[in-house]
Amino acid sequence: MKITAEEVAHVAALARLRLSDQMSAKLTEQLNDILTAMDKLAQLDTSGVPSTNHALELTGAMRPDQARPGLDHQRALANAPDSDGQSFIVPKVI
Protein backbone atom coordinates (compact mmCIF):
# COMPACT_ATOMS: atom_id res chain seq x y z
CA MET A 1 0.00 0.00 0.00
CA LYS A 2 1.44 3.36 -1.08
CA ILE A 3 -1.20 5.31 0.71
CA THR A 4 -3.39 4.30 3.64
CA ALA A 5 -7.07 4.97 4.24
CA GLU A 6 -6.03 7.33 7.08
CA GLU A 7 -3.92 9.41 4.70
CA VAL A 8 -6.78 9.63 2.25
CA ALA A 9 -9.07 10.79 5.06
CA HIS A 10 -6.46 13.41 6.07
CA VAL A 11 -6.09 14.80 2.55
CA ALA A 12 -9.89 14.80 2.12
CA ALA A 13 -10.23 16.78 5.35
CA LEU A 14 -7.62 19.31 4.15
CA ALA A 15 -9.58 19.71 0.90
CA ARG A 16 -12.87 20.00 2.80
CA LEU A 17 -14.26 16.88 1.10
CA ARG A 18 -16.74 14.70 2.96
CA LEU A 19 -16.30 11.11 1.79
CA SER A 20 -18.51 8.13 2.45
CA ASP A 21 -16.71 4.96 3.58
CA GLN A 22 -17.43 3.44 0.21
CA MET A 23 -16.01 6.43 -1.68
CA SER A 24 -13.01 6.57 0.63
CA ALA A 25 -12.20 2.90 -0.05
CA LYS A 26 -12.56 3.43 -3.78
CA LEU A 27 -10.31 6.50 -3.82
CA THR A 28 -7.70 4.76 -1.69
CA GLU A 29 -7.54 1.99 -4.23
CA GLN A 30 -7.37 4.41 -7.19
CA LEU A 31 -4.69 6.55 -5.60
CA ASN A 32 -2.62 3.44 -4.96
CA ASP A 33 -2.97 2.44 -8.59
CA ILE A 34 -1.80 5.90 -9.70
CA LEU A 35 1.18 5.84 -7.37
CA THR A 36 2.13 2.37 -8.55
CA ALA A 37 2.10 3.64 -12.11
CA MET A 38 4.39 6.49 -11.01
CA ASP A 39 6.82 3.87 -9.71
CA LYS A 40 7.13 2.58 -13.24
CA LEU A 41 8.10 6.06 -14.44
CA ALA A 42 10.56 6.35 -11.58
CA GLN A 43 12.52 3.45 -13.07
CA LEU A 44 13.64 5.72 -15.91
CA ASP A 45 17.13 7.15 -15.59
CA THR A 46 16.49 10.90 -15.40
CA SER A 47 19.91 11.98 -14.20
CA GLY A 48 20.94 14.87 -16.40
CA VAL A 49 17.36 15.78 -17.26
CA PRO A 50 16.37 19.13 -15.80
CA SER A 51 13.20 19.10 -13.74
CA THR A 52 10.07 20.51 -15.34
CA ASN A 53 7.91 22.86 -13.33
CA HIS A 54 5.66 23.78 -16.14
CA ALA A 55 4.25 22.20 -19.27
CA LEU A 56 4.70 25.25 -21.49
CA GLU A 57 7.93 26.77 -22.70
CA LEU A 58 6.52 30.23 -22.13
CA THR A 59 8.19 32.91 -20.04
CA GLY A 60 8.21 36.62 -19.61
CA ALA A 61 4.58 37.71 -19.81
CA MET A 62 4.41 40.76 -17.58
CA ARG A 63 2.43 43.95 -17.48
CA PRO A 64 3.49 47.50 -16.56
CA ASP A 65 2.54 48.76 -13.11
CA GLN A 66 -0.57 50.75 -13.95
CA ALA A 67 -3.67 50.89 -11.79
CA ARG A 68 -7.10 50.86 -13.39
CA PRO A 69 -10.56 51.09 -11.78
CA GLY A 70 -11.87 47.90 -10.21
CA LEU A 71 -15.29 46.31 -10.57
CA ASP A 72 -18.36 48.30 -9.79
CA HIS A 73 -18.99 47.79 -6.09
CA GLN A 74 -22.43 46.21 -6.48
CA ARG A 75 -21.21 43.85 -9.18
CA ALA A 76 -18.29 42.82 -7.00
CA LEU A 77 -20.72 41.83 -4.25
CA ALA A 78 -23.32 40.30 -6.58
CA ASN A 79 -22.25 36.71 -5.85
CA ALA A 80 -21.72 37.20 -2.13
CA PRO A 81 -23.62 34.68 0.01
CA ASP A 82 -24.48 37.61 2.25
CA SER A 83 -23.48 41.26 2.30
CA ASP A 84 -24.18 44.58 3.99
CA GLY A 85 -23.59 46.46 0.75
CA GLN A 86 -19.91 46.97 1.69
CA SER A 87 -18.39 43.68 2.75
CA PHE A 88 -18.84 39.99 2.08
CA ILE A 89 -20.40 38.44 5.16
CA VAL A 90 -19.40 34.92 6.20
CA PRO A 91 -20.01 32.74 9.25
CA LYS A 92 -17.76 33.88 12.07
CA VAL A 93 -14.16 32.68 11.85
CA ILE A 94 -11.44 33.42 14.36
Add this chain to the structure above:
Amino acid sequence: MEYEAVIGLEVHAQLLTESKIFCGCSTKFGAPPNTHVCPVCLGMPGVLPVLNQKVVEFTIRAGLATNCAIQPKSVWARKNYFYPDLSKNYQISQYELPICLDGWLDIEVEGENRRIGITRIHMEEDAGKLVHDPSQPVSYVDYNRTGVPLMEIVSEPDLRSPEEAGAYLRTLRDVLIYLEICDGNMEEGSFRCDANISLRPVGQAEFGIRAELKNMNSFRGVTKALEYEIRRQRAILDEGGKVVQETRLWDADQGKSFGMRGKEEAHDYRYLPDPDLPPLVVDEAWVERVRSELPELPGAKRARFMEAYGLNDYDAGVLTAGRPLADYYEAVVAAGAPPKAAANWMMTDLLGALKAEGREIGQAAVKPQGLAELIALIDSGAISNKMAKEVFAEMMATGKGAAKVVEEKGLTQVSDEGELEGLLKEIFAANPEEVEAFKGGKKKLMGFFVGQVMQKTKGQANPKLVNQLVNKLLGE
Protein backbone atom coordinates in the same frame (compact mmCIF):
# COMPACT_ATOMS: atom_id res chain seq x y z
CA MET B 1 21.51 26.24 33.25
CA GLU B 2 22.78 28.92 30.88
CA TYR B 3 20.87 29.05 27.63
CA GLU B 4 21.44 30.77 24.34
CA ALA B 5 18.56 31.99 22.18
CA VAL B 6 18.47 31.09 18.48
CA ILE B 7 16.26 33.45 16.51
CA GLY B 8 15.29 33.68 12.85
CA LEU B 9 12.96 36.32 11.45
CA GLU B 10 10.48 36.29 8.59
CA VAL B 11 9.64 39.76 7.35
CA HIS B 12 6.71 40.57 5.08
CA ALA B 13 7.28 43.87 3.31
CA GLN B 14 4.56 45.46 1.22
CA LEU B 15 5.93 46.76 -2.06
CA LEU B 16 5.18 50.34 -3.11
CA THR B 17 3.52 49.64 -6.44
CA GLU B 18 0.51 51.42 -7.91
CA SER B 19 -1.31 48.22 -8.83
CA LYS B 20 -1.63 44.71 -7.40
CA ILE B 21 0.76 41.87 -8.19
CA PHE B 22 -1.48 39.94 -10.62
CA CYS B 23 -4.15 42.45 -11.66
CA GLY B 24 -4.53 46.19 -12.26
CA CYS B 25 -6.51 47.02 -9.11
CA SER B 26 -5.19 49.90 -7.03
CA THR B 27 -3.10 49.19 -3.93
CA LYS B 28 -4.11 52.42 -2.17
CA PHE B 29 -4.72 52.02 1.55
CA GLY B 30 -7.94 53.15 3.21
CA ALA B 31 -10.52 52.85 0.40
CA PRO B 32 -14.07 51.69 1.28
CA PRO B 33 -14.30 47.87 1.50
CA ASN B 34 -14.30 45.91 -1.76
CA THR B 35 -13.83 48.86 -4.10
CA HIS B 36 -10.32 47.90 -5.28
CA VAL B 37 -11.32 44.48 -6.53
CA CYS B 38 -11.81 42.75 -9.88
CA PRO B 39 -12.55 39.22 -11.12
CA VAL B 40 -8.85 38.27 -10.79
CA CYS B 41 -8.36 39.20 -7.14
CA LEU B 42 -11.88 38.02 -6.26
CA GLY B 43 -10.90 34.59 -7.55
CA MET B 44 -13.70 34.28 -10.12
CA PRO B 45 -13.58 31.31 -12.48
CA GLY B 46 -11.85 31.64 -15.82
CA VAL B 47 -9.52 34.54 -15.00
CA LEU B 48 -5.74 34.50 -15.34
CA PRO B 49 -3.11 36.33 -13.29
CA VAL B 50 -0.62 38.58 -15.15
CA LEU B 51 2.54 39.47 -13.26
CA ASN B 52 3.32 43.11 -12.44
CA GLN B 53 6.81 43.80 -13.78
CA LYS B 54 7.59 46.33 -11.04
CA VAL B 55 7.11 43.71 -8.32
CA VAL B 56 9.96 41.73 -9.86
CA GLU B 57 12.09 44.84 -10.35
CA PHE B 58 11.63 45.85 -6.68
CA THR B 59 12.41 42.36 -5.40
CA ILE B 60 15.60 42.22 -7.50
CA ARG B 61 16.53 45.56 -5.95
CA ALA B 62 15.99 44.16 -2.43
CA GLY B 63 17.90 40.99 -3.31
CA LEU B 64 20.93 42.87 -4.61
CA ALA B 65 20.95 45.26 -1.64
CA THR B 66 21.04 42.26 0.73
CA ASN B 67 23.75 40.45 -1.24
CA CYS B 68 21.50 37.67 -2.54
CA ALA B 69 22.00 35.66 -5.71
CA ILE B 70 19.20 36.53 -8.13
CA GLN B 71 17.90 33.32 -9.66
CA PRO B 72 17.65 33.29 -13.47
CA LYS B 73 14.52 31.16 -13.15
CA SER B 74 12.02 31.06 -10.32
CA VAL B 75 8.67 29.35 -9.99
CA TRP B 76 5.24 30.40 -8.69
CA ALA B 77 3.46 28.08 -6.30
CA ARG B 78 0.01 27.77 -4.83
CA LYS B 79 -0.24 27.63 -1.06
CA ASN B 80 -3.56 26.00 -0.27
CA TYR B 81 -5.69 26.71 2.75
CA PHE B 82 -9.33 27.46 3.46
CA TYR B 83 -9.98 30.73 5.19
CA PRO B 84 -12.31 33.53 4.08
CA ASP B 85 -9.41 36.01 3.75
CA LEU B 86 -8.42 34.07 0.61
CA SER B 87 -10.82 34.48 -2.28
CA LYS B 88 -9.36 31.59 -4.32
CA ASN B 89 -8.61 29.27 -1.37
CA TYR B 90 -4.97 29.45 -2.36
CA GLN B 91 -2.33 32.14 -2.14
CA ILE B 92 0.08 32.61 -5.04
CA SER B 93 3.59 32.56 -3.61
CA GLN B 94 7.01 31.12 -4.37
CA TYR B 95 8.15 27.99 -2.60
CA GLU B 96 10.88 25.67 -3.84
CA LEU B 97 12.44 28.08 -6.30
CA PRO B 98 12.27 31.66 -4.99
CA ILE B 99 13.78 34.61 -6.85
CA CYS B 100 16.53 35.47 -4.31
CA LEU B 101 18.79 33.11 -2.35
CA ASP B 102 21.76 33.21 0.03
CA GLY B 103 22.27 36.83 1.03
CA TRP B 104 23.39 38.65 4.14
CA LEU B 105 22.99 41.89 5.99
CA ASP B 106 25.52 43.48 8.36
CA ILE B 107 24.10 44.84 11.58
CA GLU B 108 25.62 46.71 14.50
CA VAL B 109 24.78 45.88 18.11
CA GLU B 110 26.45 47.79 20.92
CA GLY B 111 29.30 48.84 18.67
CA GLU B 112 29.95 45.35 17.31
CA ASN B 113 29.32 44.22 13.76
CA ARG B 114 27.46 40.99 13.06
CA ARG B 115 26.71 39.46 9.67
CA ILE B 116 23.20 37.94 9.52
CA GLY B 117 22.47 35.44 6.77
CA ILE B 118 19.43 35.83 4.56
CA THR B 119 18.08 32.48 3.43
CA ARG B 120 15.73 33.69 0.74
CA ILE B 121 13.44 36.42 -0.54
CA HIS B 122 10.29 35.53 -2.42
CA MET B 123 7.27 37.34 -3.83
CA GLU B 124 3.65 36.64 -2.97
CA GLU B 125 0.21 38.18 -2.83
CA ASP B 126 -1.33 39.53 0.35
CA ALA B 127 -4.62 38.14 1.69
CA GLY B 128 -7.83 40.06 2.42
CA LYS B 129 -8.87 41.63 5.68
CA LEU B 130 -11.38 40.13 8.10
CA VAL B 131 -13.36 42.17 10.57
CA HIS B 132 -15.12 40.24 13.31
CA ASP B 133 -18.36 41.43 14.80
CA PRO B 134 -18.33 40.90 18.58
CA SER B 135 -22.11 41.08 18.79
CA GLN B 136 -23.00 38.77 15.89
CA PRO B 137 -21.86 35.35 14.70
CA VAL B 138 -20.43 36.75 11.46
CA SER B 139 -17.19 38.07 9.97
CA TYR B 140 -16.92 40.81 7.36
CA VAL B 141 -14.50 40.31 4.47
CA ASP B 142 -12.76 43.12 2.58
CA TYR B 143 -10.74 41.96 -0.45
CA ASN B 144 -9.09 45.35 -1.20
CA ARG B 145 -5.79 44.06 0.21
CA THR B 146 -6.04 40.75 -1.66
CA GLY B 147 -3.31 40.67 -4.28
CA VAL B 148 -1.27 43.57 -2.90
CA PRO B 149 2.36 42.60 -3.57
CA LEU B 150 4.51 41.38 -0.69
CA MET B 151 8.09 40.32 -0.38
CA GLU B 152 8.92 37.74 2.26
CA ILE B 153 12.47 38.01 3.56
CA VAL B 154 13.62 35.02 5.61
CA SER B 155 16.74 35.28 7.76
CA GLU B 156 18.99 32.44 8.83
CA PRO B 157 18.69 31.49 12.54
CA ASP B 158 21.75 33.72 13.15
CA LEU B 159 20.28 36.10 15.72
CA ARG B 160 21.16 35.45 19.37
CA SER B 161 19.22 38.06 21.35
CA PRO B 162 16.13 40.28 21.18
CA GLU B 163 18.50 43.25 20.75
CA GLU B 164 20.09 41.66 17.69
CA ALA B 165 16.65 40.91 16.28
CA GLY B 166 15.70 44.56 16.76
CA ALA B 167 18.90 45.79 15.12
CA TYR B 168 18.39 43.44 12.16
CA LEU B 169 14.82 44.64 11.68
CA ARG B 170 15.80 48.30 11.82
CA THR B 171 18.69 47.81 9.41
CA LEU B 172 16.51 45.86 6.97
CA ARG B 173 13.72 48.43 7.18
CA ASP B 174 16.17 51.30 6.55
CA VAL B 175 17.52 49.48 3.49
CA LEU B 176 14.03 48.90 2.04
CA ILE B 177 13.08 52.54 2.63
CA TYR B 178 16.33 53.72 0.98
CA LEU B 179 15.50 51.49 -1.98
CA GLU B 180 12.09 53.22 -2.16
CA ILE B 181 10.29 49.89 -2.43
CA CYS B 182 8.51 49.78 0.97
CA ASP B 183 7.34 52.51 3.35
CA GLY B 184 8.37 50.43 6.38
CA ASN B 185 5.29 51.30 8.41
CA MET B 186 4.92 48.58 11.06
CA GLU B 187 1.77 50.00 12.65
CA GLU B 188 -0.09 50.03 9.32
CA GLY B 189 1.22 46.56 8.54
CA SER B 190 3.33 47.35 5.49
CA PHE B 191 6.37 45.91 7.33
CA ARG B 192 5.45 42.86 9.42
CA CYS B 193 7.58 40.37 11.27
CA ASP B 194 7.19 36.79 12.51
CA ALA B 195 9.89 35.16 14.61
CA ASN B 196 11.14 31.61 15.15
CA ILE B 197 12.87 31.18 18.47
CA SER B 198 14.36 28.30 20.42
CA LEU B 199 16.78 27.94 23.33
CA ARG B 200 19.76 25.64 23.64
CA PRO B 201 22.30 25.13 26.41
CA VAL B 202 25.35 27.34 25.82
CA GLY B 203 27.92 25.33 23.89
CA GLN B 204 25.44 22.91 22.33
CA ALA B 205 25.50 22.85 18.53
CA GLU B 206 22.05 21.49 17.69
CA PHE B 207 18.98 23.68 17.94
CA GLY B 208 16.23 23.23 20.51
CA ILE B 209 12.52 22.97 19.68
CA ARG B 210 11.23 26.27 18.41
CA ALA B 211 8.06 28.29 18.72
CA GLU B 212 6.81 30.64 16.05
CA LEU B 213 5.71 34.10 17.22
CA LYS B 214 3.20 36.20 15.30
CA ASN B 215 1.19 39.37 15.70
CA MET B 216 3.97 41.74 16.77
CA ASN B 217 3.25 45.09 15.20
CA SER B 218 6.03 47.32 16.45
CA PHE B 219 9.80 47.08 16.99
CA ARG B 220 9.12 47.20 20.71
CA GLY B 221 6.57 44.42 20.34
CA VAL B 222 9.14 42.17 18.65
CA THR B 223 11.72 42.75 21.38
CA LYS B 224 9.17 42.28 24.17
CA ALA B 225 7.67 39.15 22.63
CA LEU B 226 11.13 37.58 22.23
CA GLU B 227 12.10 38.45 25.80
CA TYR B 228 8.86 36.91 27.05
CA GLU B 229 9.41 33.77 24.97
CA ILE B 230 12.97 33.35 26.27
CA ARG B 231 11.67 33.48 29.85
CA ARG B 232 8.82 31.09 29.04
CA GLN B 233 11.03 28.48 27.34
CA ARG B 234 13.75 28.77 30.00
CA ALA B 235 11.20 28.04 32.73
CA ILE B 236 9.99 24.93 30.85
CA LEU B 237 13.52 23.65 30.20
CA ASP B 238 14.69 24.33 33.78
CA GLU B 239 11.90 22.12 35.06
CA GLY B 240 13.00 19.35 32.70
CA GLY B 241 10.02 19.90 30.39
CA LYS B 242 9.83 19.96 26.62
CA VAL B 243 8.96 23.01 24.52
CA VAL B 244 6.03 22.31 22.20
CA GLN B 245 6.49 23.30 18.58
CA GLU B 246 3.60 25.70 17.98
CA THR B 247 2.55 29.09 16.73
CA ARG B 248 1.99 31.69 19.43
CA LEU B 249 0.21 35.01 19.15
CA TRP B 250 1.66 38.03 20.94
CA ASP B 251 -0.79 40.15 22.91
CA ALA B 252 0.83 43.57 23.36
CA ASP B 253 -1.75 44.76 25.90
CA GLN B 254 -1.22 41.81 28.22
CA GLY B 255 2.50 41.52 27.48
CA LYS B 256 2.07 37.76 26.91
CA SER B 257 1.84 35.30 24.05
CA PHE B 258 -0.75 32.57 23.68
CA GLY B 259 -0.53 29.28 21.79
CA MET B 260 -2.85 28.92 18.82
CA ARG B 261 -4.81 25.71 19.18
CA GLY B 262 -6.26 23.41 16.59
CA LYS B 263 -4.10 24.78 13.80
CA GLU B 264 -1.93 21.68 13.32
CA GLU B 265 -3.54 20.83 10.02
CA ALA B 266 -3.44 24.40 8.80
CA HIS B 267 0.30 23.98 8.29
CA ASP B 268 -0.26 21.34 5.65
CA TYR B 269 -0.36 23.76 2.74
CA ARG B 270 0.03 21.26 -0.12
CA TYR B 271 2.17 23.59 -2.23
CA LEU B 272 2.10 22.93 -5.95
CA PRO B 273 3.50 24.83 -8.94
CA ASP B 274 0.87 27.30 -10.20
CA PRO B 275 -0.20 26.13 -13.66
CA ASP B 276 -1.55 29.63 -14.45
CA LEU B 277 1.85 31.29 -14.27
CA PRO B 278 4.86 30.26 -16.35
CA PRO B 279 8.24 30.27 -14.58
CA LEU B 280 9.72 33.72 -14.13
CA VAL B 281 12.90 34.25 -16.10
CA VAL B 282 15.17 37.15 -15.14
CA ASP B 283 18.06 37.72 -17.51
CA GLU B 284 21.50 38.94 -16.59
CA ALA B 285 20.97 42.29 -18.34
CA TRP B 286 17.98 43.08 -16.15
CA VAL B 287 19.87 42.24 -12.96
CA GLU B 288 22.86 44.32 -14.05
CA ARG B 289 20.68 47.31 -14.92
CA VAL B 290 19.03 47.18 -11.47
CA ARG B 291 22.46 46.81 -9.87
CA SER B 292 23.77 49.88 -11.69
CA GLU B 293 20.77 51.90 -10.50
CA LEU B 294 21.00 50.94 -6.81
CA PRO B 295 21.20 53.98 -4.56
CA GLU B 296 23.89 54.40 -1.91
CA LEU B 297 22.71 52.36 1.09
CA PRO B 298 22.43 53.63 4.68
CA GLY B 299 25.63 52.00 5.99
CA ALA B 300 27.77 53.28 3.12
CA LYS B 301 26.26 56.74 3.34
CA ARG B 302 26.92 56.96 7.05
CA ALA B 303 30.57 55.99 6.58
CA ARG B 304 30.92 58.54 3.78
CA PHE B 305 29.36 61.33 5.89
CA MET B 306 31.92 60.66 8.64
CA GLU B 307 34.76 60.59 6.14
CA ALA B 308 33.76 63.47 3.85
CA TYR B 309 32.20 65.87 6.34
CA GLY B 310 34.11 65.02 9.51
CA LEU B 311 30.92 64.12 11.39
CA ASN B 312 30.97 61.79 14.38
CA ASP B 313 29.22 58.42 14.29
CA TYR B 314 26.12 59.65 16.08
CA ASP B 315 25.59 62.74 13.92
CA ALA B 316 26.19 60.75 10.73
CA GLY B 317 23.67 58.18 11.94
CA VAL B 318 20.97 60.80 12.58
CA LEU B 319 21.53 62.58 9.27
CA THR B 320 21.44 59.37 7.22
CA ALA B 321 18.35 57.97 8.97
CA GLY B 322 16.39 58.71 5.82
CA ARG B 323 17.30 59.45 2.24
CA PRO B 324 15.42 62.79 2.07
CA LEU B 325 17.15 63.95 5.26
CA ALA B 326 20.59 62.95 3.97
CA ASP B 327 19.89 64.63 0.64
CA TYR B 328 18.79 67.80 2.46
CA TYR B 329 22.04 67.82 4.46
CA GLU B 330 24.20 67.41 1.38
CA ALA B 331 22.30 70.21 -0.33
CA VAL B 332 22.97 72.56 2.62
CA VAL B 333 26.68 71.74 2.49
CA ALA B 334 26.72 72.07 -1.31
CA ALA B 335 25.19 75.54 -0.90
CA GLY B 336 28.31 76.56 1.00
CA ALA B 337 27.56 75.86 4.67
CA PRO B 338 30.36 74.43 6.82
CA PRO B 339 29.51 70.72 7.39
CA LYS B 340 29.58 70.84 11.20
CA ALA B 341 27.40 73.98 11.42
CA ALA B 342 24.96 72.51 8.90
CA ALA B 343 24.72 69.31 10.98
CA ASN B 344 24.13 71.23 14.22
CA TRP B 345 21.43 73.43 12.76
CA MET B 346 19.64 70.49 11.20
CA MET B 347 19.81 68.21 14.22
CA THR B 348 18.71 70.75 16.82
CA ASP B 349 16.66 73.50 15.19
CA LEU B 350 15.33 72.00 11.97
CA LEU B 351 14.46 68.51 13.22
CA GLY B 352 13.13 69.96 16.48
CA ALA B 353 10.82 72.34 14.63
CA LEU B 354 9.65 69.61 12.23
CA LYS B 355 8.90 67.28 15.12
CA ALA B 356 6.86 70.00 16.82
CA GLU B 357 4.95 70.60 13.59
CA GLY B 358 4.54 66.88 12.92
CA ARG B 359 6.01 67.29 9.45
CA GLU B 360 8.53 65.49 7.27
CA ILE B 361 11.77 66.98 6.02
CA GLY B 362 10.32 67.37 2.52
CA GLN B 363 7.61 69.66 3.93
CA ALA B 364 10.02 72.01 5.73
CA ALA B 365 9.36 75.68 4.91
CA VAL B 366 13.11 76.29 5.10
CA LYS B 367 14.84 74.81 2.06
CA PRO B 368 18.53 73.76 2.07
CA GLN B 369 19.52 76.95 0.24
CA GLY B 370 17.73 79.03 2.91
CA LEU B 371 19.47 77.27 5.80
CA ALA B 372 22.85 77.72 4.11
CA GLU B 373 22.06 81.42 3.66
CA LEU B 374 21.24 81.77 7.37
CA ILE B 375 24.47 80.03 8.40
CA ALA B 376 26.40 82.33 6.06
CA LEU B 377 24.86 85.39 7.77
CA ILE B 378 26.11 84.10 11.13
CA ASP B 379 29.56 83.31 9.79
CA SER B 380 29.95 86.78 8.29
CA GLY B 381 29.04 88.35 11.63
CA ALA B 382 25.94 90.01 10.19
CA ILE B 383 23.76 88.40 12.85
CA SER B 384 24.52 86.70 16.15
CA ASN B 385 23.74 83.08 16.89
CA LYS B 386 20.97 84.20 19.18
CA MET B 387 19.41 86.36 16.47
CA ALA B 388 19.72 83.48 14.05
CA LYS B 389 17.46 81.34 16.23
CA GLU B 390 14.78 84.02 15.99
CA VAL B 391 15.31 84.38 12.25
CA PHE B 392 15.08 80.63 11.79
CA ALA B 393 11.79 80.44 13.68
CA GLU B 394 10.39 83.16 11.44
CA MET B 395 11.66 81.40 8.31
CA MET B 396 9.97 78.16 9.40
CA ALA B 397 6.73 80.00 10.12
CA THR B 398 6.57 82.12 6.96
CA GLY B 399 8.83 80.47 4.40
CA LYS B 400 10.66 83.78 3.87
CA GLY B 401 14.38 83.94 3.07
CA ALA B 402 16.94 84.59 5.82
CA ALA B 403 18.09 87.97 4.49
CA LYS B 404 14.52 89.17 4.13
CA VAL B 405 13.61 88.22 7.70
CA VAL B 406 16.74 89.93 9.02
CA GLU B 407 15.85 93.07 7.10
CA GLU B 408 12.17 93.07 8.13
CA LYS B 409 12.97 92.56 11.78
CA GLY B 410 15.79 95.10 11.65
CA LEU B 411 18.01 92.49 13.21
CA THR B 412 21.27 93.35 11.53
CA GLN B 413 24.09 93.03 13.99
CA VAL B 414 26.24 96.12 14.47
CA SER B 415 29.70 95.02 13.45
CA ASP B 416 30.95 98.46 12.45
CA GLU B 417 34.08 98.93 14.52
CA GLY B 418 34.00 102.73 14.24
CA GLU B 419 30.42 102.94 15.44
CA LEU B 420 31.03 100.59 18.37
CA GLU B 421 34.24 102.41 19.37
CA GLY B 422 32.32 105.70 19.43
CA LEU B 423 29.67 104.18 21.68
CA LEU B 424 32.28 102.67 24.02
CA LYS B 425 34.07 106.00 24.40
CA GLU B 426 30.79 107.60 25.47
CA ILE B 427 30.22 104.80 27.97
CA PHE B 428 33.75 105.08 29.36
CA ALA B 429 33.35 108.84 29.77
CA ALA B 430 30.09 108.38 31.68
CA ASN B 431 31.49 105.64 33.93
CA PRO B 432 35.05 106.61 34.95
CA GLU B 433 34.98 104.52 38.17
CA GLU B 434 34.22 101.31 36.30
CA VAL B 435 36.95 102.09 33.80
CA GLU B 436 39.52 102.52 36.59
CA ALA B 437 38.36 99.34 38.32
CA PHE B 438 38.58 97.38 35.06
CA LYS B 439 42.07 98.67 34.43
CA GLY B 440 42.91 97.73 38.01
CA GLY B 441 42.08 94.09 37.22
CA LYS B 442 38.36 93.80 37.87
CA LYS B 443 37.77 91.99 34.60
CA LYS B 444 34.25 91.00 35.58
CA LEU B 445 33.21 94.51 34.56
CA MET B 446 33.48 93.38 30.95
CA GLY B 447 29.88 92.26 31.29
CA PHE B 448 28.88 95.73 32.40
CA PHE B 449 30.44 97.40 29.33
CA VAL B 450 29.00 94.88 26.92
CA GLY B 451 25.61 95.31 28.58
CA GLN B 452 25.79 99.08 28.14
CA VAL B 453 26.60 98.69 24.44
CA MET B 454 23.77 96.23 24.00
CA GLN B 455 21.38 98.65 25.65
CA LYS B 456 22.41 101.48 23.33
CA THR B 457 22.18 99.27 20.21
CA LYS B 458 18.97 97.50 21.28
CA GLY B 459 20.83 94.23 21.47
CA GLN B 460 22.23 94.38 17.97
CA ALA B 461 25.93 94.83 18.68
CA ASN B 462 28.28 92.00 17.80
CA PRO B 463 29.22 90.88 21.34
CA LYS B 464 32.49 89.28 20.30
CA LEU B 465 33.63 92.47 18.64
CA VAL B 466 32.60 94.60 21.65
CA ASN B 467 34.73 92.34 23.86
CA GLN B 468 37.75 92.82 21.63
CA LEU B 469 37.24 96.58 21.51
CA VAL B 470 36.94 96.98 25.29
CA ASN B 471 40.20 95.08 25.75
CA LYS B 472 41.87 97.15 23.03
CA LEU B 473 40.65 100.54 24.28
CA LEU B 474 41.32 99.92 27.95
CA GLY B 475 44.83 98.84 27.16
CA GLU B 476 45.58 95.17 26.80
